[in-house]
Amino acid sequence: MAEQQGERITYVDGTIRVPDHPIIPFIEGDGIGPDIWRATRRVIDAAVAKSYQGRREIVWKEVLAGEKAYAQTGEWLPKETLDALSFYRVGIKGPLTTPVGGGIRSLNVAIRQELDLYACVRPVRYIQGVPSPMREPEKVDMVIFRENTEDVYSGIEWPSGSPEAEKLIRFVNQELGKSIDKTAGIGIKPITPAGSERLIRRAIRYALDHKRRSVTMMHKGNIMKFTEGAFRDWGYQLAAREFPDQVITEEELYRTYHGEVPEGKIVLKDRIADITFQQVLLRPDEFDVIAAPNLNGDYLSDALAAQVGGVGMAPGSNISDTLAVFEATHGTAPKYANLDKVNPSSLILSAIMMLEHLEWVEAAAKVLTALEETIAAKIVTYDLARQMDGATEVKTSEFASAVIERM
Numbered sequence: 052m053a054e055q056q057g058e059r060i061t062y063v064d065g066t067i068r069v070p071d072h073p074i075i076p077f078i079e080g081d082g083i084g085p086d087i088w089r090a091t092r093r094v095i096d097a098a099v100a101k102s103y104q105g106r107r108e109i110v111w112k113e114v115l116a117g118e119k120a121y122a123q124t125g126e127w128l129p130k131e132t133l134d135a136l137s138f139y140r141v142g143i144k145g146p147l148t149t150p151v152g153g154g155i156r157s158l159n160v161a162i163r164q165e166l167d168l169y170a171c172v173r174p175v176r177y178i179q180g181v182p183s184p185m186r187e188p189e190k191v192d193m194v195i196f197r198e199n200t201e202d203v204y205s206g207i208e209w210p211s212g213s214p215e216a217e218k219l220i221r222f223v224n225q226e227l228g229k230s231i232d233k234t235a236g237i238g239i240k241p242i243t244p245a246g247s248e249r250l251i252r253r254a255i256r257y258a259l260d261h262k263r264r265s266v267t268m269m270h271k272g273n274i275m276k277f278t279e280g281a282f283r284d285w286g287y288q289l290a291a292r293e294f295p296d297q298v299i300t301e302e303e304l305y306r307t308y309h310g311e312v313p314e315g316k317i318v319l320k321d322r323i324a325d326i327t328f329q330q331v332l333l334r335p336d337e338f339d340v341i342a343a344p345n346l347n348g349d350y351l352s353d354a355l356a357a358q359v360g361g362v363g364m365a366p367g368s369n370i371s372d373t374l375a376v377f378e379a380t381h382g383t384a385p386k387y388a389n390l391d392k393v394n395p396s397s398l399i400l401s402a403i404m405m406l407e408h409l410e411w412v413e414a415a416a417k418v419l420t421a422l423e424e425t426i427a428a429k430i431v432t433y434d435l436a437r438q439m440d441g442a443t444e445v446k447t448s449e450f451a452s453a454v455i456e457r458m
């Protein structure tokens with residue numbers, strides 16, 4: 052289909068309107084990005100074709116970011132890319148490289164901040180047959196709602212010895228009575244009521260809409276009282292104000308409801324971040340939707356992915372009320388770039404989330420069923436094959452073909 056035949060996705064009165072030939076921008080990504088993107092695109096196109104017999108088709112539009120953008124335009128994140136993601140409302144991306152300790156700031160974070168994609172939604176669900184270190188991996192079914200625009204993750208920091216760091220240290224020491232060493236590097240951790248509330252509101256609404264049992268706010272509020280502690284407090288206040296008939300506290304659950312979550316209600320609770328990492332392993336069925344500030348959500352995403360096969364099986368989306376950019380949880384895994392080796396399931400599962408977002412549920416279900424059948428047949432990429440007995444190890448592209456054959 053030629054690009055000009057596609058149409059733009061729109062919103063009318065807050066409801067998404069998806070034409071039969073939506074134009075969807077994609078960023079191929081760095082490192083393993085091109086391999087997993089190619090595989091994902093084939094799978095999605097096949098599912099849409101088989102589900103709608105030509106009546107519907109995605110009109111893909113490449114937009115540039117990362118190394119490819121820099122090579123072609125001299126810019127890492129061209130304005131046209133942000134404009135296209137904003138104009139077309141829905142996009143999908145491969146991972147983009149961020150150097151450690153210096154160099155450019157994260158382009159992934161820049162996209163989230165520039166488009167105000169305030170919630171990073173990462174479902175962690177076990178697919179039968181996937182190797183897992185858990186005794187009962189089928190109990191793992193959580194959805195992380197990670198705040199996506201604030202926190203130390205927003206990159207407000209200055210290096211040790213810089214005039215900015217020294218100025219700030221001088222101010223804090225002289226004006227606020229602290230004693231920071233003057234050689235310190237400095238990072239700032241802003242967390243706002245509005246940023247926390249919109250994230251937690253979204254998590255609560257998701258839990259109610261999807262008949263989940265609980266939302267757990269994960270924070271380190273005992274130590275960072277006015278950022279992460281406040282995140283928790285604002286969450287409870289929001290629930291009391293906006294969801295008084297639907298949200299109960301843990302105390303009410305036991306005192307009033309004898310441990311049984313009543314129909315139509317959810318429990319809002321909180322856990323301190325360090326113990327959360329233990330409890331999600333030992334008692335995964337006590338966790339359902341998890342709302343977290345940016346950095347905690349980042350750490351937790353990769354940790355939980357390990358329970359369901361690793362980051363090769365971990366999808367995600369970055370969303371606002373009117374925009375969505377889908378991407379895997381993992382990064383560019385540079386040592387595997389262009390080897391046609393890694394698992395494309397994380398991006399395929401992200402694309403399933405995208406199809407659900409478009410309300411193309413038939414195509415979404417077709418991909419998921421075919422992916423599950425492929426894994427059940429023990430046809431898997433290296434990451435799962437190395438943990439499975441009797442697996443047939445296939446390349447990224449072969450895995451995509453095996454999924455398509457099962458549609």
Ligand SMILES: NC(=O)C1=CN([C@@H]2O[C@H](COP(=O)(O)OP(=O)(O)OC[C@H]3O[C@@H](n4cnc5c(N)ncnc54)[C@H](OP(=O)(O)O)[C@@H]3O)[C@@H](O)[C@H]2O)C=CC1
Nearest residue numbers: 146147148149150159362363380381382383384393394434
């Ligand atoms: N949203 C984004 O675009 C993100 C970007 N990044 C960036 O990616 C770069 C590399 O980061 P790094 O910390 O190495 O993390 P990565 O997630 O890129 O890779 C770490 C390890 O995870 C495994 N892995 C990753 N993707 C897959 C896959 N699709 N299939 C199977 N296994 C996979 C590999 O494990 P093994 O070695 O065991 O085979 C790999 O070595 C950095 O520049 C980082 O900033 C990181 C995270 C997110």
Ligand SMILES: O=C(O)CCC(=O)C(=O)O
Nearest residue numbers: 148149157159160349380
């Ligand atoms: O932007 C990056 O390089 C890292 C991002 C990341 O780890 C994440 O969003 O999970």
Ligand SMILES: [Mg+2]
Nearest residue numbers: 349352353380
């Ligand atoms: Mg991460």
